[in-house]
Amino acid sequence: MKKLLGDEVSKHNSRESCWVVVHGKAYDVTEFLPEHPGGPRIILKYAGKDATDEFDPIHPPDTLDKYLDKSKHLGEVDMSTMAAEQKDKDPSEEERLERIKRMPALEQCFNMTDFEAVAKRVMKKTSWAYYSSGADDEIVWFRPRVLVDVENVDLSTVMLGTKVDIPFYVTATALGKLGHPEGEVILTRAAWKHNVIQMIPTLASCSFDEIVDARQGDQVQWLQLYVNKNRDITKRIVQHAENRGCKGLFITVDAPQLGRREKDMRSKFSDSGSDVQSTSGDKVDRSQGAARAISSFIDPSLSWRDIPWFMSITNMPIILKGVQRVEDVILAVEAGVHGVVLSNHGGRQLDFARSGVEILAEVMPVLRERGWENKIEVYIDGGIRRGTDIIKALCLGAKGVGIGRPFLYAMSAYGLPGVDRAMQLLKDEMAMNMRLIGCSSMDQLNPSLIDARGLTTHTATVPEDTLHLSCYDPLVSPGDKVMPKL
Secondary structure, X not given: OOOEOHHHHHOOEOOOXXXXXXXXXXXXXXXXXXXXXOOOHHHHOOOOEEOHHXXXXXXXXXXXXXHOOHHHEEEEEOHXXXXXXXXXXXXXXXXXXXXXXXXXOHHHOOOHHHHHHHHHHHOOHHHHHHHOOOOOOOXXXXXXXXXXXXXXXXXXXXXXXXXXXXXXXXXXXXXXXXXXXXXXHHHHHXXXXXXXXXXXXXXXXXXXXXXXXXXXXXXXXXXXXXXXXXXXXXXXXXXXXXHOOOOOEEEEOOOOOOOOOHHHHHHHHOOOOOHHHXXXXXXXXXXXXXXXXOOOOEOOOOOHHHHHHHHHHOOOOEEEEEEOOHHHHHHHHHHOOOEEEEOOHHHOOOOOOOOHHHHHHHHHHHHHHHOOOOOOEEEEEOOOOOHHHXXXXXXXXXXXXXXXXXXXXXXXXXXXXXXXXXXXXXXHHHHHHHHHHOOOEHHHOOHHHEEOHHHOOOOOOOOOOHHHHOOOOOOOOHHHOOOXXX
């Protein structure tokens, strides 16, 4: 079949006839314009042009095959005939590229904050804006035991029937390719190496099958699900995941509408599109930036009435992700689901929502009073940055914790070696602190080892975190060091 020429493609640059090129293939997206979740403006910006760079970070590679009729697949394009894009020089981007040249060595990263600091310096502004956001950080005090034999520390545990080497999992985070061109498969490889579970996100940059295909041996993965208004689509996604071997279905229940992510909003606000649609009257609300562009399919009518239907379409354990009060945990037990994730969505949804560890301190005593602590597996996510954070959660009664952003930052800065090191740092920290509190295995962790009284009142007086605020030696890039004069 003869390849299309660039001149022919470039003619289709209007709302009436809109073609785009992705990975060397042309697509007629004219009829799709009104249906695009982010509105037609961003597509029209690339009408008659190569949209690959814009498309890749926020769409799985099989998106066009899945959602665009085959009659709209126009064939391959002779890319040598495509007019080269004239891009204005961006001083901030040039500065970012210079900072990448002066990145600290991976071995200089000693904790999760280091990865975040490097990622902020080297990521594109829009990508950093999407990933970063506030996460609660509550203080729980330890009550360590002494004179305990802790020579050998076993960090392994069982989560939803799977034995893991340490009680954390890689929680679902959207758009992995914003931070690294390989995206979520990097997290898959790191999870395999450290024998932890990866939760596959609905809104991944890689396709679901790419992520599953990247697993090795008997590696276990879970699926995070944003529920589609079209239940046929939801059913197809869930059953495909089960057929591909996923061992858990985590239904996100705290996002009937995406919250205000203001960094994301600011970074996207200036993207007003190109002249081709300046008179189009496009009134799409872009106030939520990338978040808005990928989430309009989520069903705000999802309710407890839907749980029996989910149980009817899958044999996977069902976990509700984003539960935020003990009354809803009780309803979850009564509904017969297998678990809950106590979470405020990393501080990205409801403002003033409590952190997962705070909800956990409320939930577990009530479950124990009812004798229900073993009827349901309880997890938390959000704000986990240290091995001590994991230990505190398990002392309070969590089965395990989900970690998201720290691995994104490590991946964005250093790729797979960064995620590998981040996971190993958490293992090392946790082993050390298990010894220091006087425990040698996960089953020894219990509420007597902590003082969590300040969590429920928000009035606990704590010392300033001098490590990170005043005395911490920041990670210095080689190019930033002051060289001695000869």
